[in-house]
Amino acid sequence: MISARELTKRYGDRVAVDGIDFDIRPGKVTGFLGPNGAGKSTTMRMILGLDRASSGTVTVNGRPYSNARAPLREVGALLEAQAIHPGRSALDHLRWLAASNDISTARVRQILDQVGLEDVAGRRAGKFSLGMRQRLGIASALIGDPPVVILDEPVNGLDSEGIRWVRRLCRRLADEGRTVFVSSHLMAEMSLTADHLIVIGQGRILADASMTEFMTAHAPSFVRVRTPDRERAREAISRNGTRVDLxxxxxxxxxxxxxxxxxxxxxxxxxxxxxxxxxxxLEEAFMALTADTVEYQAGPEAAAPIAQGAL
Incomplete structure:
Protein backbone atom coordinates (compact mmCIF):
# COMPACT_ATOMS: atom_id res chain seq x y z
CA MET A 1 0.00 0.00 0.00
CA ILE A 2 1.10 3.56 -0.69
CA SER A 3 0.08 6.17 1.90
CA ALA A 4 0.52 9.95 1.83
CA ARG A 5 -0.21 12.33 4.69
CA GLU A 6 -0.14 16.12 4.25
CA LEU A 7 2.29 15.57 1.37
CA THR A 8 3.56 18.92 0.11
CA LYS A 9 6.15 20.02 -2.43
CA ARG A 10 7.19 23.63 -3.03
CA TYR A 11 9.51 25.02 -5.64
CA GLY A 12 10.29 28.49 -4.34
CA ASP A 13 6.99 30.34 -4.14
CA ARG A 14 5.18 27.77 -6.27
CA VAL A 15 3.26 24.97 -4.53
CA ALA A 16 3.29 21.93 -6.82
CA VAL A 17 1.64 19.53 -4.36
CA ASP A 18 -0.47 21.01 -1.58
CA GLY A 19 -0.95 18.89 1.55
CA ILE A 20 -2.55 15.83 -0.06
CA ASP A 21 -3.69 12.65 1.70
CA PHE A 22 -4.40 9.32 0.00
CA ASP A 23 -4.11 5.55 0.37
CA ILE A 24 -3.47 3.40 -2.70
CA ARG A 25 -4.55 -0.08 -1.74
CA PRO A 26 -3.57 -3.50 -3.09
CA GLY A 27 -5.85 -5.63 -5.22
CA LYS A 28 -7.11 -2.84 -7.44
CA VAL A 29 -5.93 -0.54 -10.22
CA THR A 30 -5.88 3.05 -9.01
CA GLY A 31 -5.93 5.64 -11.77
CA PHE A 32 -4.17 8.97 -11.20
CA LEU A 33 -5.72 11.78 -13.24
CA GLY A 34 -5.12 15.49 -13.56
CA PRO A 35 -4.43 18.24 -16.10
CA ASN A 36 -0.87 19.03 -17.16
CA GLY A 37 0.91 20.75 -14.29
CA ALA A 38 -1.51 19.36 -11.69
CA GLY A 39 1.25 17.67 -9.65
CA LYS A 40 0.94 14.04 -10.81
CA SER A 41 4.58 13.47 -11.80
CA THR A 42 5.85 15.34 -8.74
CA THR A 43 3.71 13.13 -6.50
CA MET A 44 5.02 9.97 -8.14
CA ARG A 45 8.60 11.19 -7.82
CA MET A 46 8.09 11.85 -4.11
CA ILE A 47 6.69 8.35 -3.63
CA LEU A 48 9.91 6.99 -5.13
CA GLY A 49 12.19 9.35 -3.20
CA LEU A 50 13.37 11.09 -6.37
CA ASP A 51 12.01 14.40 -5.08
CA ARG A 52 12.13 15.28 -1.40
CA ALA A 53 8.84 16.42 0.11
CA SER A 54 8.81 19.94 1.54
CA SER A 55 6.59 18.60 4.32
CA GLY A 56 4.38 15.62 5.06
CA THR A 57 5.13 11.95 4.49
CA VAL A 58 4.67 9.24 1.90
CA THR A 59 5.35 5.57 2.58
CA VAL A 60 5.30 2.32 0.67
CA ASN A 61 4.12 -0.62 2.77
CA GLY A 62 4.72 1.37 5.94
CA ARG A 63 8.15 2.89 5.31
CA PRO A 64 9.89 5.37 3.01
CA TYR A 65 10.84 3.77 -0.28
CA SER A 66 14.34 5.25 -0.02
CA ASN A 67 14.99 2.82 2.86
CA ALA A 68 14.38 -0.26 0.72
CA ARG A 69 17.37 -2.63 0.51
CA ALA A 70 16.33 -4.16 -2.81
CA PRO A 71 14.19 -1.41 -4.36
CA LEU A 72 13.19 -3.27 -7.52
CA ARG A 73 11.81 -6.13 -5.44
CA GLU A 74 9.53 -3.74 -3.55
CA VAL A 75 8.39 -1.18 -6.15
CA GLY A 76 8.50 -1.32 -9.92
CA ALA A 77 8.18 2.05 -11.58
CA LEU A 78 8.00 3.50 -15.08
CA LEU A 79 8.30 7.29 -15.01
CA GLU A 80 10.28 7.96 -18.19
CA ALA A 81 10.60 5.37 -20.95
CA GLN A 82 13.50 7.31 -22.49
CA ALA A 83 15.70 6.83 -19.39
CA ILE A 84 17.63 3.97 -21.01
CA HIS A 85 21.20 4.12 -22.31
CA PRO A 86 20.77 4.15 -26.12
CA GLY A 87 23.89 2.07 -26.72
CA ARG A 88 22.86 -0.74 -24.40
CA SER A 89 20.77 -3.66 -25.61
CA ALA A 90 17.45 -4.50 -24.00
CA LEU A 91 18.98 -7.70 -22.63
CA ASP A 92 22.00 -5.93 -21.13
CA HIS A 93 19.84 -3.16 -19.67
CA LEU A 94 17.71 -5.71 -17.82
CA ARG A 95 20.76 -7.78 -16.82
CA TRP A 96 22.29 -4.67 -15.26
CA LEU A 97 19.10 -3.95 -13.31
CA ALA A 98 18.83 -7.58 -12.24
CA ALA A 99 22.43 -7.71 -11.01
CA SER A 100 21.92 -4.57 -8.93
CA ASN A 101 19.08 -6.23 -7.01
CA ASP A 102 20.28 -9.85 -6.96
CA ILE A 103 17.68 -11.00 -9.51
CA SER A 104 18.35 -14.09 -11.60
CA THR A 105 19.18 -14.07 -15.31
CA ALA A 106 16.29 -16.47 -15.83
CA ARG A 107 13.93 -13.71 -14.68
CA VAL A 108 15.42 -11.39 -17.31
CA ARG A 109 14.54 -13.80 -20.10
CA GLN A 110 11.11 -14.40 -18.61
CA ILE A 111 10.26 -10.71 -18.48
CA LEU A 112 11.57 -10.05 -22.01
CA ASP A 113 9.20 -12.70 -23.28
CA GLN A 114 6.34 -11.32 -21.17
CA VAL A 115 6.62 -7.82 -22.68
CA GLY A 116 7.14 -9.12 -26.23
CA LEU A 117 10.79 -8.11 -26.68
CA GLU A 118 12.47 -11.53 -26.73
CA ASP A 119 13.12 -11.38 -30.47
CA VAL A 120 14.85 -7.98 -30.23
CA ALA A 121 16.64 -8.55 -26.92
CA GLY A 122 20.07 -8.01 -28.51
CA ARG A 123 19.15 -4.80 -30.31
CA ARG A 124 20.36 -1.47 -28.96
CA ALA A 125 17.66 0.50 -27.16
CA GLY A 126 18.56 3.60 -29.16
CA LYS A 127 17.20 1.88 -32.26
CA PHE A 128 13.88 1.07 -30.60
CA SER A 129 10.62 2.75 -31.53
CA LEU A 130 8.77 4.69 -28.83
CA GLY A 131 6.44 1.74 -28.30
CA MET A 132 9.34 -0.70 -27.93
CA ARG A 133 11.06 1.61 -25.43
CA GLN A 134 7.78 1.77 -23.54
CA ARG A 135 7.68 -2.03 -23.35
CA LEU A 136 11.29 -2.08 -22.14
CA GLY A 137 10.41 0.48 -19.47
CA ILE A 138 7.54 -1.73 -18.30
CA ALA A 139 9.92 -4.72 -18.27
CA SER A 140 12.27 -2.70 -16.06
CA ALA A 141 9.40 -1.99 -13.67
CA LEU A 142 8.43 -5.66 -13.45
CA ILE A 143 11.91 -7.22 -13.34
CA GLY A 144 11.87 -7.62 -9.54
CA ASP A 145 8.34 -9.10 -9.43
CA PRO A 146 7.36 -6.25 -7.05
CA PRO A 147 4.18 -6.05 -4.94
CA VAL A 148 3.79 -2.35 -5.86
CA VAL A 149 3.78 -1.10 -9.47
CA ILE A 150 3.76 2.59 -10.48
CA LEU A 151 3.28 3.42 -14.16
CA ASP A 152 3.28 6.99 -15.51
CA GLU A 153 1.58 7.16 -18.93
CA PRO A 154 2.40 3.50 -19.75
CA VAL A 155 0.53 3.41 -23.08
CA ASN A 156 2.38 6.31 -24.73
CA GLY A 157 3.57 5.22 -28.16
CA LEU A 158 1.77 1.88 -28.10
CA ASP A 159 -0.55 0.68 -30.84
CA SER A 160 -4.02 -0.69 -30.17
CA GLU A 161 -2.72 -4.18 -29.38
CA GLY A 162 -0.11 -2.74 -27.03
CA ILE A 163 -2.67 -0.58 -25.23
CA ARG A 164 -4.91 -3.61 -24.71
CA TRP A 165 -1.90 -5.58 -23.45
CA VAL A 166 -1.10 -2.89 -20.84
CA ARG A 167 -4.74 -2.87 -19.76
CA ARG A 168 -4.74 -6.64 -19.27
CA LEU A 169 -1.37 -6.49 -17.52
CA CYS A 170 -2.60 -3.94 -15.00
CA ARG A 171 -5.74 -5.95 -14.35
CA ARG A 172 -3.72 -9.15 -13.86
CA LEU A 173 -1.28 -7.48 -11.48
CA ALA A 174 -4.18 -6.16 -9.38
CA ASP A 175 -5.90 -9.54 -9.44
CA GLU A 176 -2.69 -11.02 -8.01
CA GLY A 177 -3.09 -8.69 -5.02
CA ARG A 178 -0.51 -6.07 -6.00
CA THR A 179 -0.84 -2.32 -5.57
CA VAL A 180 -1.13 -0.77 -9.05
CA PHE A 181 -0.94 3.01 -9.51
CA VAL A 182 -1.32 4.28 -13.08
CA SER A 183 -1.49 7.76 -14.57
CA SER A 184 -2.85 8.44 -18.05
CA HIS A 185 -4.41 11.15 -20.18
CA LEU A 186 -6.39 8.56 -22.16
CA MET A 187 -9.72 8.72 -20.35
CA ALA A 188 -11.44 6.07 -22.44
CA GLU A 189 -8.65 3.62 -21.59
CA MET A 190 -8.65 4.56 -17.93
CA SER A 191 -12.39 3.94 -17.75
CA LEU A 192 -11.72 0.36 -18.88
CA THR A 193 -8.74 -0.21 -16.58
CA ALA A 194 -9.14 1.53 -13.23
CA ASP A 195 -11.18 0.39 -10.22
CA HIS A 196 -10.46 3.54 -8.24
CA LEU A 197 -9.60 7.13 -9.18
CA ILE A 198 -7.56 9.87 -7.58
CA VAL A 199 -8.00 13.19 -9.41
CA ILE A 200 -5.64 16.06 -8.69
CA GLY A 201 -5.76 19.69 -9.76
CA GLN A 202 -3.38 22.52 -8.87
CA GLY A 203 -1.71 20.22 -6.37
CA ARG A 204 -4.90 19.36 -4.46
CA ILE A 205 -7.04 16.24 -4.40
CA LEU A 206 -10.30 16.87 -6.24
CA ALA A 207 -11.67 13.33 -6.01
CA ASP A 208 -10.69 10.06 -4.33
CA ALA A 209 -13.37 7.48 -5.09
CA SER A 210 -14.15 4.21 -6.77
CA MET A 211 -14.85 4.41 -10.48
CA THR A 212 -18.54 3.72 -9.80
CA GLU A 213 -18.77 6.43 -7.13
CA PHE A 214 -16.93 8.92 -9.31
CA MET A 215 -19.17 8.35 -12.31
CA THR A 216 -22.29 8.57 -10.17
CA ALA A 217 -21.16 11.87 -8.67
CA HIS A 218 -19.61 13.56 -11.69
CA ALA A 219 -20.98 11.90 -14.85
CA PRO A 220 -24.73 12.55 -14.95
CA SER A 221 -27.01 10.18 -16.80
CA PHE A 222 -30.28 11.11 -18.43
CA VAL A 223 -32.83 10.11 -21.05
CA ARG A 224 -32.85 12.19 -24.20
CA VAL A 225 -36.29 12.83 -25.67
CA ARG A 226 -36.76 14.48 -29.05
CA THR A 227 -40.35 15.21 -29.93
CA PRO A 228 -42.35 17.92 -31.77
CA ASP A 229 -44.68 17.91 -28.72
CA ARG A 230 -42.15 19.06 -26.12
CA GLU A 231 -44.57 20.78 -23.73
CA ARG A 232 -46.98 17.84 -23.67
CA ALA A 233 -44.06 15.45 -23.20
CA ARG A 234 -42.62 17.50 -20.34
CA GLU A 235 -45.98 17.69 -18.60
CA ALA A 236 -46.57 13.93 -18.92
CA ILE A 237 -43.12 12.94 -17.64
CA SER A 238 -42.97 15.44 -14.77
CA ARG A 239 -46.33 14.44 -13.26
CA ASN A 240 -44.62 11.96 -10.93
CA GLY A 241 -42.00 14.51 -9.85
CA THR A 242 -39.29 13.56 -12.32
CA ARG A 243 -37.08 16.49 -13.34
CA VAL A 244 -37.23 17.41 -17.02
CA ASP A 245 -34.98 20.07 -18.59
CA LEU A 246 -35.21 21.63 -22.03
CA LEU A 282 -15.22 9.66 -17.89
CA GLU A 283 -13.59 12.28 -20.10
CA GLU A 284 -16.62 14.57 -19.83
CA ALA A 285 -16.77 14.09 -16.06
CA PHE A 286 -13.04 14.74 -15.72
CA MET A 287 -13.17 17.88 -17.86
CA ALA A 288 -16.08 19.27 -15.84
CA LEU A 289 -14.37 18.54 -12.51
CA THR A 290 -10.99 20.00 -13.48
CA ALA A 291 -12.17 22.95 -15.61
CA ASP A 292 -11.11 25.52 -13.01
CA THR A 293 -7.68 23.93 -12.43
CA VAL A 294 -6.33 23.76 -16.00
CA GLU A 295 -3.01 25.59 -16.08
CA TYR A 296 -2.49 25.66 -19.85
CA GLN A 297 -5.66 26.32 -21.83
CA ALA A 298 -5.87 27.09 -25.53
CA GLY A 299 -7.94 30.05 -26.68
CA PRO A 300 -11.03 29.59 -28.85
CA GLU A 301 -9.05 30.41 -31.97
CA ALA A 302 -7.05 27.20 -31.47
CA ALA A 303 -10.06 25.18 -32.58
CA ALA A 304 -10.85 27.39 -35.59
CA PRO A 305 -10.24 26.00 -39.08
CA ILE A 306 -7.16 27.21 -40.90
CA ALA A 307 -8.02 29.51 -43.78
CA GLN A 308 -7.25 28.19 -47.22
CA GLY A 309 -3.86 29.41 -48.41
CA ALA A 310 -2.74 30.30 -44.87
CA LEU A 311 0.00 27.67 -44.89
Missing part, protein backbone atom coordinates in the same frame (compact mmCIF):
# COMPACT_ATOMS: atom_id res chain seq x y z
CA UNK A 247 -31.75 21.81 -23.63
CA UNK A 248 -31.69 23.22 -27.15
CA UNK A 249 -34.28 21.18 -29.05
CA UNK A 250 -34.42 18.17 -26.72
CA UNK A 251 -35.78 17.19 -23.33
CA UNK A 252 -33.38 15.71 -20.79
CA UNK A 253 -35.02 13.56 -18.17
CA UNK A 254 -33.26 12.94 -14.87
CA UNK A 255 -33.59 9.18 -15.11
CA UNK A 256 -32.31 6.18 -17.04
CA UNK A 257 -35.70 4.41 -17.16
CA UNK A 258 -35.98 4.54 -20.94
CA UNK A 259 -38.77 1.96 -21.08
CA UNK A 260 -40.81 3.66 -18.36
CA UNK A 261 -40.54 7.06 -20.04
CA UNK A 262 -41.47 5.49 -23.37
CA UNK A 263 -44.59 3.96 -21.80
CA UNK A 264 -45.52 7.32 -20.24
CA UNK A 265 -45.23 9.12 -23.57
CA UNK A 266 -47.16 6.39 -25.38
CA UNK A 267 -50.00 6.62 -22.86
CA UNK A 268 -50.05 10.41 -23.31
CA UNK A 269 -50.17 9.96 -27.11
CA UNK A 270 -47.00 12.03 -27.56
CA UNK A 271 -45.10 11.60 -30.80
CA UNK A 272 -41.46 10.61 -30.21
CA UNK A 273 -38.62 11.04 -32.71
CA UNK A 274 -35.85 9.89 -30.38
CA UNK A 275 -35.75 8.22 -26.98
CA UNK A 276 -32.31 7.19 -25.70
CA UNK A 277 -30.39 6.76 -22.47
CA UNK A 278 -27.21 8.85 -22.18
CA UNK A 279 -24.33 8.27 -19.75
CA UNK A 280 -21.64 10.96 -19.73
CA UNK A 281 -18.14 9.62 -20.32
Missing amino acids: VDDELRVDSLDVAGIGDTLYAAEVRVHELSGVQCS
Whole structure:
Protein backbone atom coordinates (compact mmCIF):
# COMPACT_ATOMS: atom_id res chain seq x y z
CA MET A 1 0.00 0.00 0.00
CA ILE A 2 1.10 3.56 -0.69
CA SER A 3 0.08 6.17 1.90
CA ALA A 4 0.52 9.95 1.83
CA ARG A 5 -0.21 12.33 4.69
CA GLU A 6 -0.14 16.12 4.25
CA LEU A 7 2.29 15.57 1.37
CA THR A 8 3.56 18.92 0.11
CA LYS A 9 6.15 20.02 -2.43
CA ARG A 10 7.19 23.63 -3.03
CA TYR A 11 9.51 25.02 -5.64
CA GLY A 12 10.29 28.49 -4.34
CA ASP A 13 6.99 30.34 -4.14
CA ARG A 14 5.18 27.77 -6.27
CA VAL A 15 3.26 24.97 -4.53
CA ALA A 16 3.29 21.93 -6.82
CA VAL A 17 1.64 19.53 -4.36
CA ASP A 18 -0.47 21.01 -1.58
CA GLY A 19 -0.95 18.89 1.55
CA ILE A 20 -2.55 15.83 -0.06
CA ASP A 21 -3.69 12.65 1.70
CA PHE A 22 -4.40 9.32 0.00
CA ASP A 23 -4.11 5.55 0.37
CA ILE A 24 -3.47 3.40 -2.70
CA ARG A 25 -4.55 -0.08 -1.74
CA PRO A 26 -3.57 -3.50 -3.09
CA GLY A 27 -5.85 -5.63 -5.22
CA LYS A 28 -7.11 -2.84 -7.44
CA VAL A 29 -5.93 -0.54 -10.22
CA THR A 30 -5.88 3.05 -9.01
CA GLY A 31 -5.93 5.64 -11.77
CA PHE A 32 -4.17 8.97 -11.20
CA LEU A 33 -5.72 11.78 -13.24
CA GLY A 34 -5.12 15.49 -13.56
CA PRO A 35 -4.43 18.24 -16.10
CA ASN A 36 -0.87 19.03 -17.16
CA GLY A 37 0.91 20.75 -14.29
CA ALA A 38 -1.51 19.36 -11.69
CA GLY A 39 1.25 17.67 -9.65
CA LYS A 40 0.94 14.04 -10.81
CA SER A 41 4.58 13.47 -11.80
CA THR A 42 5.85 15.34 -8.74
CA THR A 43 3.71 13.13 -6.50
CA MET A 44 5.02 9.97 -8.14
CA ARG A 45 8.60 11.19 -7.82
CA MET A 46 8.09 11.85 -4.11
CA ILE A 47 6.69 8.35 -3.63
CA LEU A 48 9.91 6.99 -5.13
CA GLY A 49 12.19 9.35 -3.20
CA LEU A 50 13.37 11.09 -6.37
CA ASP A 51 12.01 14.40 -5.08
CA ARG A 52 12.13 15.28 -1.40
CA ALA A 53 8.84 16.42 0.11
CA SER A 54 8.81 19.94 1.54
CA SER A 55 6.59 18.60 4.32
CA GLY A 56 4.38 15.62 5.06
CA THR A 57 5.13 11.95 4.49
CA VAL A 58 4.67 9.24 1.90
CA THR A 59 5.35 5.57 2.58
CA VAL A 60 5.30 2.32 0.67
CA ASN A 61 4.12 -0.62 2.77
CA GLY A 62 4.72 1.37 5.94
CA ARG A 63 8.15 2.89 5.31
CA PRO A 64 9.89 5.37 3.01
CA TYR A 65 10.84 3.77 -0.28
CA SER A 66 14.34 5.25 -0.02
CA ASN A 67 14.99 2.82 2.86
CA ALA A 68 14.38 -0.26 0.72
CA ARG A 69 17.37 -2.63 0.51
CA ALA A 70 16.33 -4.16 -2.81
CA PRO A 71 14.19 -1.41 -4.36
CA LEU A 72 13.19 -3.27 -7.52
CA ARG A 73 11.81 -6.13 -5.44
CA GLU A 74 9.53 -3.74 -3.55
CA VAL A 75 8.39 -1.18 -6.15
CA GLY A 76 8.50 -1.32 -9.92
CA ALA A 77 8.18 2.05 -11.58
CA LEU A 78 8.00 3.50 -15.08
CA LEU A 79 8.30 7.29 -15.01
CA GLU A 80 10.28 7.96 -18.19
CA ALA A 81 10.60 5.37 -20.95
CA GLN A 82 13.50 7.31 -22.49
CA ALA A 83 15.70 6.83 -19.39
CA ILE A 84 17.63 3.97 -21.01
CA HIS A 85 21.20 4.12 -22.31
CA PRO A 86 20.77 4.15 -26.12
CA GLY A 87 23.89 2.07 -26.72
CA ARG A 88 22.86 -0.74 -24.40
CA SER A 89 20.77 -3.66 -25.61
CA ALA A 90 17.45 -4.50 -24.00
CA LEU A 91 18.98 -7.70 -22.63
CA ASP A 92 22.00 -5.93 -21.13
CA HIS A 93 19.84 -3.16 -19.67
CA LEU A 94 17.71 -5.71 -17.82
CA ARG A 95 20.76 -7.78 -16.82
CA TRP A 96 22.29 -4.67 -15.26
CA LEU A 97 19.10 -3.95 -13.31
CA ALA A 98 18.83 -7.58 -12.24
CA ALA A 99 22.43 -7.71 -11.01
CA SER A 100 21.92 -4.57 -8.93
CA ASN A 101 19.08 -6.23 -7.01
CA ASP A 102 20.28 -9.85 -6.96
CA ILE A 103 17.68 -11.00 -9.51
CA SER A 104 18.35 -14.09 -11.60
CA THR A 105 19.18 -14.07 -15.31
CA ALA A 106 16.29 -16.47 -15.83
CA ARG A 107 13.93 -13.71 -14.68
CA VAL A 108 15.42 -11.39 -17.31
CA ARG A 109 14.54 -13.80 -20.10
CA GLN A 110 11.11 -14.40 -18.61
CA ILE A 111 10.26 -10.71 -18.48
CA LEU A 112 11.57 -10.05 -22.01
CA ASP A 113 9.20 -12.70 -23.28
CA GLN A 114 6.34 -11.32 -21.17
CA VAL A 115 6.62 -7.82 -22.68
CA GLY A 116 7.14 -9.12 -26.23
CA LEU A 117 10.79 -8.11 -26.68
CA GLU A 118 12.47 -11.53 -26.73
CA ASP A 119 13.12 -11.38 -30.47
CA VAL A 120 14.85 -7.98 -30.23
CA ALA A 121 16.64 -8.55 -26.92
CA GLY A 122 20.07 -8.01 -28.51
CA ARG A 123 19.15 -4.80 -30.31
CA ARG A 124 20.36 -1.47 -28.96
CA ALA A 125 17.66 0.50 -27.16
CA GLY A 126 18.56 3.60 -29.16
CA LYS A 127 17.20 1.88 -32.26
CA PHE A 128 13.88 1.07 -30.60
CA SER A 129 10.62 2.75 -31.53
CA LEU A 130 8.77 4.69 -28.83
CA GLY A 131 6.44 1.74 -28.30
CA MET A 132 9.34 -0.70 -27.93
CA ARG A 133 11.06 1.61 -25.43
CA GLN A 134 7.78 1.77 -23.54
CA ARG A 135 7.68 -2.03 -23.35
CA LEU A 136 11.29 -2.08 -22.14
CA GLY A 137 10.41 0.48 -19.47
CA ILE A 138 7.54 -1.73 -18.30
CA ALA A 139 9.92 -4.72 -18.27
CA SER A 140 12.27 -2.70 -16.06
CA ALA A 141 9.40 -1.99 -13.67
CA LEU A 142 8.43 -5.66 -13.45
CA ILE A 143 11.91 -7.22 -13.34
CA GLY A 144 11.87 -7.62 -9.54
CA ASP A 145 8.34 -9.10 -9.43
CA PRO A 146 7.36 -6.25 -7.05
CA PRO A 147 4.18 -6.05 -4.94
CA VAL A 148 3.79 -2.35 -5.86
CA VAL A 149 3.78 -1.10 -9.47
CA ILE A 150 3.76 2.59 -10.48
CA LEU A 151 3.28 3.42 -14.16
CA ASP A 152 3.28 6.99 -15.51
CA GLU A 153 1.58 7.16 -18.93
CA PRO A 154 2.40 3.50 -19.75
CA VAL A 155 0.53 3.41 -23.08
CA ASN A 156 2.38 6.31 -24.73
CA GLY A 157 3.57 5.22 -28.16
CA LEU A 158 1.77 1.88 -28.10
CA ASP A 159 -0.55 0.68 -30.84
CA SER A 160 -4.02 -0.69 -30.17
CA GLU A 161 -2.72 -4.18 -29.38
CA GLY A 162 -0.11 -2.74 -27.03
CA ILE A 163 -2.67 -0.58 -25.23
CA ARG A 164 -4.91 -3.61 -24.71
CA TRP A 165 -1.90 -5.58 -23.45
CA VAL A 166 -1.10 -2.89 -20.84
CA ARG A 167 -4.74 -2.87 -19.76
CA ARG A 168 -4.74 -6.64 -19.27
CA LEU A 169 -1.37 -6.49 -17.52
CA CYS A 170 -2.60 -3.94 -15.00
CA ARG A 171 -5.74 -5.95 -14.35
CA ARG A 172 -3.72 -9.15 -13.86
CA LEU A 173 -1.28 -7.48 -11.48
CA ALA A 174 -4.18 -6.16 -9.38
CA ASP A 175 -5.90 -9.54 -9.44
CA GLU A 176 -2.69 -11.02 -8.01
CA GLY A 177 -3.09 -8.69 -5.02
CA ARG A 178 -0.51 -6.07 -6.00
CA THR A 179 -0.84 -2.32 -5.57
CA VAL A 180 -1.13 -0.77 -9.05
CA PHE A 181 -0.94 3.01 -9.51
CA VAL A 182 -1.32 4.28 -13.08
CA SER A 183 -1.49 7.76 -14.57
CA SER A 184 -2.85 8.44 -18.05
CA HIS A 185 -4.41 11.15 -20.18
CA LEU A 186 -6.39 8.56 -22.16
CA MET A 187 -9.72 8.72 -20.35
CA ALA A 188 -11.44 6.07 -22.44
CA GLU A 189 -8.65 3.62 -21.59
CA MET A 190 -8.65 4.56 -17.93
CA SER A 191 -12.39 3.94 -17.75
CA LEU A 192 -11.72 0.36 -18.88
CA THR A 193 -8.74 -0.21 -16.58
CA ALA A 194 -9.14 1.53 -13.23
CA ASP A 195 -11.18 0.39 -10.22
CA HIS A 196 -10.46 3.54 -8.24
CA LEU A 197 -9.60 7.13 -9.18
CA ILE A 198 -7.56 9.87 -7.58
CA VAL A 199 -8.00 13.19 -9.41
CA ILE A 200 -5.64 16.06 -8.69
CA GLY A 201 -5.76 19.69 -9.76
CA GLN A 202 -3.38 22.52 -8.87
CA GLY A 203 -1.71 20.22 -6.37
CA ARG A 204 -4.90 19.36 -4.46
CA ILE A 205 -7.04 16.24 -4.40
CA LEU A 206 -10.30 16.87 -6.24
CA ALA A 207 -11.67 13.33 -6.01
CA ASP A 208 -10.69 10.06 -4.33
CA ALA A 209 -13.37 7.48 -5.09
CA SER A 210 -14.15 4.21 -6.77
CA MET A 211 -14.85 4.41 -10.48
CA THR A 212 -18.54 3.72 -9.80
CA GLU A 213 -18.77 6.43 -7.13
CA PHE A 214 -16.93 8.92 -9.31
CA MET A 215 -19.17 8.35 -12.31
CA THR A 216 -22.29 8.57 -10.17
CA ALA A 217 -21.16 11.87 -8.67
CA HIS A 218 -19.61 13.56 -11.69
CA ALA A 219 -20.98 11.90 -14.85
CA PRO A 220 -24.73 12.55 -14.95
CA SER A 221 -27.01 10.18 -16.80
CA PHE A 222 -30.28 11.11 -18.43
CA VAL A 223 -32.83 10.11 -21.05
CA ARG A 224 -32.85 12.19 -24.20
CA VAL A 225 -36.29 12.83 -25.67
CA ARG A 226 -36.76 14.48 -29.05
CA THR A 227 -40.35 15.21 -29.93
CA PRO A 228 -42.35 17.92 -31.77
CA ASP A 229 -44.68 17.91 -28.72
CA ARG A 230 -42.15 19.06 -26.12
CA GLU A 231 -44.57 20.78 -23.73
CA ARG A 232 -46.98 17.84 -23.67
CA ALA A 233 -44.06 15.45 -23.20
CA ARG A 234 -42.62 17.50 -20.34
CA GLU A 235 -45.98 17.69 -18.60
CA ALA A 236 -46.57 13.93 -18.92
CA ILE A 237 -43.12 12.94 -17.64
CA SER A 238 -42.97 15.44 -14.77
CA ARG A 239 -46.33 14.44 -13.26
CA ASN A 240 -44.62 11.96 -10.93
CA GLY A 241 -42.00 14.51 -9.85
CA THR A 242 -39.29 13.56 -12.32
CA ARG A 243 -37.08 16.49 -13.34
CA VAL A 244 -37.23 17.41 -17.02
CA ASP A 245 -34.98 20.07 -18.59
CA LEU A 246 -35.21 21.63 -22.03
CA VAL A 247 -31.75 21.81 -23.63
CA ASP A 248 -31.69 23.22 -27.15
CA ASP A 249 -34.28 21.18 -29.05
CA GLU A 250 -34.42 18.17 -26.72
CA LEU A 251 -35.78 17.19 -23.33
CA ARG A 252 -33.38 15.71 -20.79
CA VAL A 253 -35.02 13.56 -18.17
CA ASP A 254 -33.26 12.94 -14.87
CA SER A 255 -33.59 9.18 -15.11
CA LEU A 256 -32.31 6.18 -17.04
CA ASP A 257 -35.70 4.41 -17.16
CA VAL A 258 -35.98 4.54 -20.94
CA ALA A 259 -38.77 1.96 -21.08
CA GLY A 260 -40.81 3.66 -18.36
CA ILE A 261 -40.54 7.06 -20.04
CA GLY A 262 -41.47 5.49 -23.37
CA ASP A 263 -44.59 3.96 -21.80
CA THR A 264 -45.52 7.32 -20.24
CA LEU A 265 -45.23 9.12 -23.57
CA TYR A 266 -47.16 6.39 -25.38
CA ALA A 267 -50.00 6.62 -22.86
CA ALA A 268 -50.05 10.41 -23.31
CA GLU A 269 -50.17 9.96 -27.11
CA VAL A 270 -47.00 12.03 -27.56
CA ARG A 271 -45.10 11.60 -30.80
CA VAL A 272 -41.46 10.61 -30.21
CA HIS A 273 -38.62 11.04 -32.71
CA GLU A 274 -35.85 9.89 -30.38
CA LEU A 275 -35.75 8.22 -26.98
CA SER A 276 -32.31 7.19 -25.70
CA GLY A 277 -30.39 6.76 -22.47
CA VAL A 278 -27.21 8.85 -22.18
CA GLN A 279 -24.33 8.27 -19.75
CA CYS A 280 -21.64 10.96 -19.73
CA SER A 281 -18.14 9.62 -20.32
CA LEU A 282 -15.22 9.66 -17.89
CA GLU A 283 -13.59 12.28 -20.10
CA GLU A 284 -16.62 14.57 -19.83
CA ALA A 285 -16.77 14.09 -16.06
CA PHE A 286 -13.04 14.74 -15.72
CA MET A 287 -13.17 17.88 -17.86
CA ALA A 288 -16.08 19.27 -15.84
CA LEU A 289 -14.37 18.54 -12.51
CA THR A 290 -10.99 20.00 -13.48
CA ALA A 291 -12.17 22.95 -15.61
CA ASP A 292 -11.11 25.52 -13.01
CA THR A 293 -7.68 23.93 -12.43
CA VAL A 294 -6.33 23.76 -16.00
CA GLU A 295 -3.01 25.59 -16.08
CA TYR A 296 -2.49 25.66 -19.85
CA GLN A 297 -5.66 26.32 -21.83
CA ALA A 298 -5.87 27.09 -25.53
CA GLY A 299 -7.94 30.05 -26.68
CA PRO A 300 -11.03 29.59 -28.85
CA GLU A 301 -9.05 30.41 -31.97
CA ALA A 302 -7.05 27.20 -31.47
CA ALA A 303 -10.06 25.18 -32.58
CA ALA A 304 -10.85 27.39 -35.59
CA PRO A 305 -10.24 26.00 -39.08
CA ILE A 306 -7.16 27.21 -40.90
CA ALA A 307 -8.02 29.51 -43.78
CA GLN A 308 -7.25 28.19 -47.22
CA GLY A 309 -3.86 29.41 -48.41
CA ALA A 310 -2.74 30.30 -44.87
CA LEU A 311 0.00 27.67 -44.89
